[in-house]
Amino acid sequence: GIQVEQSPPDLILQEGANSTLRCNFSDSVNNLQWFHQNPWGQLINLFYIPSGTKQNGRLSATTVATERYSLLYISSSQTTDSGVYFCAVDLGDSNYQLIWGAGTKLIIKP
Amino acid sequence: EAEVAQSPRYKITEKSQAVAFWCDPISGHATLYWYRQILGQGPELLVQFQDESVVDDSQLPKDRFSAERLKGVDSTLKIQPAELGDSAMYLCASRFRQGRTDTQYFGPGTRLTVL
Numbered sequence: 086g087i088q089v090e091q092s093p094p095d096l097i098l099q100e101g102a103n104s105t106l107r108c109n110f111s112d113s114v115n116n117l118q119w120f121h122q123n124p125w126g127q128l129i130n131l132f133y134i135p136s137g138t139k140q141n142g143r144l145s146a147t148t149v150a151t152e153r154y155s156l157l158y159i160s161s162s163q164t165t166d167s168g169v170y171f172c173a174v175d176l177g178d179s180n181y182q183l184i185w186g187a188g189t190k191l192i193i194k195p
Numbered sequence: 196e197a198e199v200a201q202s203p204r205y206k207i208t209e210k211s212q213a214v215a216f217w218c219d220p221i222s223g224h225a226t227l228y229w230y231r232q233i234l235g236q237g238p239e240l241l242v243q244f245q246d247e248s249v250v251d252d253s254q255l256p257k258d259r260f261s262a263e264r265l266k267g268v269d270s271t272l273k274i275q276p277a278e279l280g281d282s283a284m285y286l287c288a289s290r291f292r293q294g295r296t297d298t299q300y301f302g303p304g305t306r307l308t309v310l
Contacts, residue, residue, distance in 0.1 A: 126284050128301040171237055185237030
């Protein structure tokens with residue numbers, strides 16, 4: 086089956102720093118999504134991005150489907166950005182099930 | 196803004212006891228998912244419903260887990276008897292489709308601790 090790999094597994098930064106999180110996938114996908122799981126466990130949708138680039142405030146994401154990777158950029162990090170960032174892909178079948186990476190744990194220090 | 200509701204938020208139980216979790220998806224969302232998430236890992240799909248029908252329960256440990264969505268709206272996930280290894284976050288999600296967007300929205304989860 087398809088493999089979804091995220092890197093780095095852990096990242097510790099000072100407030101105000103920028104960061105880049107990467108998601109590689111082993112086969113063609115229908116779409117890719119980025120989620121943020123806050124310290125209380127809530128999963129929040131960040132981007133639905135099968136290809137191209139999207140921006141939302143300090144966050145932006147780029148997916149290069151032909152090269153099977155996606156990047157999530159966080160600029161001017163804030164402590165509220167802490168948590169785990171997951172990418173998930175779906176293969177476009179009728180069931181619409183997501184295949185998840187293991188996540189990148191981000192800690193922003195004040 | 197509409198949200199997926201889950202209850203309880205936290206549950207502590209002793210092994211061999213029965214537990215039940217409830218989920219109410221966003222109104223109009225026909226597809227509902229139950230996931231289990233162990234600390235440090237991504238969510239693992241347990242069961243998927245389309246309206247009141249089970250679409251996929253291949254990863255559901257059916258000897259102790261059951262799930263239902265009788266009227267195709269809210270859903271209940273039950274564990275009986277609970278085991279120590281069932282300690283995890285249980286997440287419910289519903290599917291949203293609009294135009295070319297096809298995504299899942301998650302509830303706040305139920306954190307289960309089995310003692």
